[in-house]
Amino acid sequence: MSISLNGVTKYFGRDLVLDDVTDEVPLGSLTALLGPSGSGKSTLLRIIAGLEPLNEGHIELNGRDVTSVPARDRHIGFCFQDYAPFRQLTVSDNVAYGLKVQRMPKAQIRQEVDDLLRLVRLEAFADRYPRQLSGGQRQRMALARALAIKPDVLLLDEPFAALDAQVRGELRGWVRSLQRELGITTILVTHDQTEAMEIADRLVILNEGRIEQVGTPDTMYDKPANDFVQGFLGPITTLNGVAYRPHDIELCAPDEGVAATVTDVIRLGFEVRVVVSDHNGTSSWVQLTHDEAQRLNLIVGERVSLRVRLGAKKNRGPEIPEVFRIKGVESTSD
Amino acid sequence: MLAAPLKETPIAQAKQPPSTGRQLRRVNRRGRRGAAKGLAVTYLSLLVLIPLAALVTNAFNHGLGSFWRAVTQTESIDALRLTLVCAFIASAINAVAGLATAWVLVRDRFVGQGILNAIIDLPFALPTVVAGVIFYTLYGPLSPFHVNITGTWIGITVAIMFVTLPFTVRSVQPVLESLTFNAESAASTLGASPVRVFRTITLPALMPALLTGTGLAFARAIGEYGSVVFISNNLPYRSEVASSYIYSLATSGQTNSAASVAVALLVIALVLLIVFNVTAQRLARNRA
Amino acid sequence: MRRSPVGLRIAVLCYIGVLIGVPLIFVFQQAFIHGFGAFWTALRDQQMDHAIFLTALVALVAVPLNVLFGVGASLWIVRHPSRFTRVLDTIIDVPLAISPIIVGLVLELVYAQGGWFGSLLAKLGWQVMFSFPGIVMASIFVSLPLVSRQVIPLLRELGDHQEQTASTLGASPLRIFFTITLRSITWATAYGVSLTLARVIGEYGAVLIVSGNIALVTQTLTLDIGANFDNFNSYQGFVGAVLLAMASIVLLLILGVARHRERKRNEYLA
Numbered sequence: 001m002s003i004s005l006n007g008v009t010k011y012f013g014r015d016l017v018l019d020d021v022t023d024e025v026p027l028g029s030l031t032a033l034l035g036p037s038g039s040g041k042s043t044l045l046r047i048i049a050g051l052e053p054l055n056e057g058h059i060e061l062n063g064r065d066v067t068s069v070p071a072r073d074r075h076i077g078f079c080f081q082d083y084a085p086f087r088q089l090t091v092s093d094n095v096a097y098g099l100k101v102q103r104m105p106k107a108q109i110r111q112e113v114d115d116l117l118r119l120v121r122l123e124a125f126a127d128r129y130p131r132q133l134s135g136g137q138r139q140r141m142a143l144a145r146a147l148a149i150k151p152d153v154l155l156l157d158e159p160f161a162a163l164d165a166q167v168r169g170e171l172r173g174w175v176r177s178l179q180r181e182l183g184i185t186t187i188l189v190t191h192d193q194t195e196a197m198e199i200a201d202r203l204v205i206l207n208e209g210r211i212e213q214v215g216t217p218d219t220m221y222d223k224p225a226n227d228f229v230q231g232f233l234g235p236i237t238t239l240n241g242v243a244y245r246p247h248d249i250e251l252c253a254p255d256e257g258v259a260a261t262v263t264d265v266i267r268l269g270f271e272v273r274v275v276v277s278d279h280n281g282t283s284s285w286v287q288l289t290h291d292e293a294q295r296l297n298l299i300v301g302e303r304v305s306l307r308v309r310l311g312a313k314k315n316r317g318p319e320i321p322e323v324f325r326i327k328g329v330e331s332t333s334d
Numbered sequence: 335m336l337a338a339p340l341k342e343t344p345i346a347q348a349k350q351p352p353s354t355g356r357q358l359r360r361v362n363r364r365g366r367r368g369a370a371k372g373l374a375v376t377y378l379s380l381l382v383l384i385p386l387a388a389l390v391t392n393a394f395n396h397g398l399g400s401f402w403r404a405v406t407q408t409e410s411i412d413a414l415r416l417t418l419v420c421a422f423i424a425s426a427i428n429a430v431a432g433l434a435t436a437w438v439l440v441r442d443r444f445v446g447q448g449i450l451n452a453i454i455d456l457p458f459a460l461p462t463v464v465a466g467v468i469f470y471t472l473y474g475p476l477s478p479f480h481v482n483i484t485g486t487w488i489g490i491t492v493a494i495m496f497v498t499l500p501f502t503v504r505s506v507q508p509v510l511e512s513l514t515f516n517a518e519s520a521a522s523t524l525g526a527s528p529v530r531v532f533r534t535i536t537l538p539a540l541m542p543a544l545l546t547g548t549g550l551a552f553a554r555a556i557g558e559y560g561s562v563v564f565i566s567n568n569l570p571y572r573s574e575v576a577s578s579y580i581y582s583l584a585t586s587g588q589t590n591s592a593a594s595v596a597v598a599l600l601v602i603a604l605v606l607l608i609v610f611n612v613t614a615q616r617l618a619r620n621r622a
Numbered sequence: 623m624r625r626s627p628v629g630l631r632i633a634v635l636c637y638i639g640v641l642i643g644v645p646l647i648f649v650f651q652q653a654f655i656h657g658f659g660a661f662w663t664a665l666r667d668q669q670m671d672h673a674i675f676l677t678a679l680v681a682l683v684a685v686p687l688n689v690l691f692g693v694g695a696s697l698w699i700v701r702h703p704s705r706f707t708r709v710l711d712t713i714i715d716v717p718l719a720i721s722p723i724i725v726g727l728v729l730e731l732v733y734a735q736g737g738w739f740g741s742l743l744a745k746l747g748w749q750v751m752f753s754f755p756g757i758v759m760a761s762i763f764v765s766l767p768l769v770s771r772q773v774i775p776l777l778r779e780l781g782d783h784q785e786q787t788a789s790t791l792g793a794s795p796l797r798i799f800f801t802i803t804l805r806s807i808t809w810a811t812a813y814g815v816s817l818t819l820a821r822v823i824g825e826y827g828a829v830l831i832v833s834g835n836i837a838l839v840t841q842t843l844t845l846d847i848g849a850n851f852d853n854f855n856s857y858q859g860f861v862g863a864v865l866l867a868m869a870s871i872v873l874l875l876i877l878g879v880a881r882h883r884e885r886k887r888n889e890y891l892a
Contacts, residue, residue: 051786071789078790084783088805097801098791142787149791370698371706377691378713381763385728386716388738392731431637438634442626450635452878456642458817459870459877461824462722463844464863467851468645471652471860496641550718557721560826560844564851577723577827584727584831593731596724603719 002027002185003048003153008057010043010209017043019209021057025187030179032200033189034232039206041189045155048187050074061152077146081158083138085130091141092117092126098149116144119178136167143175147182154179154186160195172199193233197221205229237284239306246273246287250309251296257307260284262298274298276306389600392593404594412571413579414598420487420575421555424494425502429548431495432502433540439503440510458500462560469493470564485567490575493561498551505547506540513539538621542614549610553603646867653864656857664861672838673846673862680754680842681822684761688818692769693811697803699770700777711774717766725763726831729756752834757842760828765821769814776810776884813880816873823869 003025010018018040025031033041046052048059050071058067066074086094092113099109117123120140130138139159146154159175160168176199179186190196196203197217205212205220205228213225224230227243236243239258251274260276263283272293275285286306288296298304394401404410439451457465469492471477474484483489513536521531559577566573568582576599583592654661664670695714699707717725732738733750743750750756784806788798826844833840837849843862850859 049790051789071786072792072794074790076790078787080783080787082781082783084787086784086788086802088808097788097793101792101797145787145791367702374691374695374698374710378710381759382713382716382766384738385732385763388731389724389728431634434630435634435638438626438631442631444631448878450638452874453638453642453646455874455877456646456870459820459824459873461826461844461847461866461870463826463848464649464824464866464870465645466826467847467856467859467863468649470851471856472645472648492641496645499641553719557719557724559721559723560848577721580721580727581723581827581831584723584730589731592727596721596727599721600719600724603721607719 002062003187004058004060004063005044005048006058006060008044008047008054008059010040010047010052010054017209018047018054021206021209021211023204023211023214025185026202027062027185028183029201030176030186030188030199031202031204032196033187033204033206034193034196035191035206036232037191038208040209041191041206042157044206045157045187045189048153049076049078049155051078075149075151076153076155077149077151079139079142079146079154079156079159081161083130083135083142083162085133085138085141087130090127090129091122091133094130094141095144095148097145102149112148116148119147120144134167135163136171139163139171143178147184152185154184156186156188158189158191161190161192168195175199197233205232207232237286238282239284239308244308246285248309249284249286249306251286251288252305252307254303254305257305260304260306262300262302262304264300265293265298267293274304276304389593389596392590393597395590395593400590401594401597404591405598407591409570409574409579410595410598413574413576414595414602416487416490416574417556417576417599418602420491420494421552421558424491424498424555425548425552428495428499428502428551429544432499432547432551433506433544435499435503436506436510439507454500454503456500457497462497462558463564465493465496465561466564469496469561474565484565485569485573487573489565490562490573493565494555494558497558497561498555501551501554502544502547505543505550509540509543538617542618542621545610545614545617549607549614552610553607556599556603556606649860649864649867652857652860660857661861664858665865667858667861669837669841669849670843670846670858670862673841673843674865676754676757676841677823677843680757680761681819684758684765684822685815685818687758688762688765688822689769689811689815692766692814692818693773693804693807696770696773696777700774701782711770714770715767717763722764722825722827723831725760725828729760729763729828729832733759751832752836752840754840756832757829757840760832761822761825764825764828765818768817768821769811772810772814772817773807776807780806809880809883813877813884816876816880820870820873824866 003023005021005023005025008018008021009016021040021044033044035041043052047054050066050069050073054067058065060066061074061076086097089097095116096109096113099112104112113126114123117126120143122137122140122144125133125137125141130141133141142159156175160171163171172195188196188200200217202214202216203220204214207228213220213229215223220229221233224233230236230243235246237246237249238244239249258278260278262274263277264273264275266273266275270290272288272290273285274288274293275283277283284306393404435450435454439447439454469489470484472479473481473489473492475482483492517535517539518531521535522528526534557577558575559581562575563578566575566578568574568578570579570582574582576595580592580595580599583589583595695710699711730737730751733743733756734740735744735751737751739750748755750759784802785798788802789795793801823842824844825842826848829842830845830848833842833845835841835845835849837846841849843866847859847862847866850856850862
């Protein structure tokens with residue numbers, strides 16, 4: 001099942017929330033919808049699910065135009081950030097809900113629910129109520145519930161945001177492997193770019209309702225289409241008004257680069273950040289490894305010189321970016 | 335007609351070529367919504383809106399002058415004054431008592447706390463006339479305690495205290511329950527005594543809810559009838575509350591006067607509620 | 623300060639004890655003062671029996687109507703907000719601040735013979751005032767907001783993600799309503815229903831005016847109690863009073879259970 005978005009536009013009153021969003025999600029992929037809050041990513045997800053109407057545009061699920069099909073007939077699975085458990089029902093009744101709607105025979109439902117609970121490792125909690133589960137367990141229950149109806153598409157709205165860091169990490173990896181195993185086309189909304197880079201096959205970056213860039217995590221990190229994408233996907237530092245990744249700036253001999261003064265040295269364990277300030281007062285930082293930093297032994301106030309590392313990929317500066325939208329093909333810049 | 339909880343069809347609203355199916359669905363939805371609106375409006379009109387309109391019309395039937403005359407009759411003024419005074423005293427006492435009761439229910443632990451919690455709602459659940467006859471017998475001429483406060487403002491105030499206690503308790507209780515101890519602990523570590531902590535930290539946090547609850551109690555109190563009518567003896571000019579006065583006017587055929595005094599009473603209640611609620615909101619906003 | 627001073631506890635217990643406890647004990651004492659036999663005889667008084675029957679009938683009609691309207695209006699106000707629903711919300715809360723005597727008066731002004739609809743009703747042959755429909759109307763009026771005030775805050779707090787999820791799982795709006803929405807507000811509705819029932823069987827002032835207080839015809843139990851006391855028939859009055867007190871206690875218990883169940887569910891909402 002692949003998803004086609006064509007010119008999806010959405011207004012809330014007079015505010016333009018989604019502006020002509022067009023994309024083609026390949027079958028079986030895990031696409032991350034990434035963007036800052038207010039970028040419209042959750043709204044887009046809900047529109048794909050049919051929980052929200054759109055103003056203009058079409059949506060196709062595997063070739064079928066579902067633009068005016070209600071949510072319950074779209075055959076999708078949806079997980080909310082707060083998991084939205086059915087509080088009055090037990091865990092197994094939660095998971096069985098969609099199957100009961102389909103009027104599946106009771107014995108078969110029981111079998112499927114058992115299988116699903118085993119898949120998400122919640123079989124011991126079958127007769128508990130959601131309030132007796134931890135956050136991570138509730139999330140797994142929500143997933144099992146969504147997967148029960150064997151949806152063609154899985155839509156996850158910030159599924160890990162409400163969990164603490166460790167559980168988040170574990171669950172992320174687990175969802176990734178589950179998705180690969182099942183091969184189900186999945187869209188995941190997140191504002192956390194690390195998360196997106198870690199598990200997604202492809203990223204769609206939204207900003208103020210527009211797609212900024214589409215591509216694989218690597219492509220987008222190394223060849224961002226514009227400043228926004230570059231800034232969003234990772235740390236940047238500027239030299240001479242041009243933005244670079246910190247690891248592309250290096251210290252050099254005094255006459256080979258831009259003069260600057262060290263204003264701070266921050267040790268982060270494996271890496272050390274040296275914050276410098278040039279004669280204009282603009283601040284940049286250089287990333288050194290632990291050994292490099294020890295060898296150089298920089299102190300605050302010391303004079304250094306910076307230059308762009310040889311072989312560093314030159315990114316696009318403040319000029320107008322070009323964003324590629326090619327249907328059916330992952331976009332690359334360059 | 336119960337409203338369906340969800341929009342059923344996501345309809346592309348602007349630039350889609352119209353199709354009959356989609357149009358039909360849109361019309362159906364609007365039709366259902368309209369029917370529900372009509373039903374609700376009719377129900378409420380017949381029950382609430384039209385009667386209230388009739389009240390206002392009747393009160394001013396013979397013009398503003400006759401309205402004012404009815405309201406400023408000596409008997410009316412006496413009744414309104416007595417009602418307001420007793421209601422005020424009762425509400426003030428219950429503001430304090432309600433706060434104390436909520437405190438004990440939330441921050442204390444003792445045997446029978448559950449019973450106390452349940453019994454607070456009794457004045458709310460008990461019919462007013464039952465309270466009225468009990469108080470009359472308990473504190474009237476046949477009192478086993480040889481107390482007779484019938485026909486006095488004290489008797490009326492006590493009856494009102496009974497009826498309005500749940501309002502203040504139940505409005506403060508949930509707020510008290512949701513308060514964490516963080517701010518209070520912080521104040522303690524800064525050297526504040528428990529009383530000071532209460533006065534400067536806890537009480538301000540509870541004030542909005544307390545004000546809202548007291549406002550409700552006050553508004554309820556000025557209209558109270560069943561619990562008050564027996565113990566008050568209804569002596570005109572002396573111990574007659576506003577609601578009794580309106581009743582006597584209504585049953586003696588002086589409908590316009592009854593309506594006028596009723597409108598006055600409602601206006602007073604409205605003003606009270608607005609004052610209390612606005613103050614509460616303003617306090618709450620300042621804290622946020 | 624986590625502990626509450628013992629002095630406060632004692633003061634509160636005394637206050638509640640005197641204000642609420644003493645009257646409660648007193649009414650039971652007075653009703654059974656002549657023993658259980660006399661109580662039983664008094665219960666079979668014709669006027670009282672009719673009053674009980676009438677009160678029950680009024681409750682049977684008024685309470686379901688109120689619940690239906692209350693739940694429906696609450697859902698509408700919370701899930702489909704609009705200017706109209708905001709006005710609706712305000713109007714529903716109006717009866718809270720109106721004296722029951724005024725309630726009776728305004729209904730009389732419209733539905734009595736000399737009232738706005740008086741001649742129309744006479745022409746149709748429908749009697750509203752001094753009759754059963756009038757009592758039902760007055761009962762609904764005074765208890766109008768009781769269900770909504772419980773259900774609306776809960777619906778707001780719960781949000782509608784559960785319903786949306788159910789929709790993605792294939793459920794129709796009707797199914798969602800019955801399996802998800804209604805079940806999520808059960809205890810709040812039960813609380814509201816108990817309050818409504820208490821209010822309906824306990825209403826005095828409004829029904830006094832609207833019914834005409836005609837014994838054996840339009841006299842509810844509360845009116846019967848009042849009439850007995852007015853006629854110095856206090857024992858009979860206390861028997862009726864204790865009946866209603868017992869009903870109130872039962873409703874209180876239900877309220878307590880409902881509140882407890884709601885609290886248990888909210889424990890985890892946080």
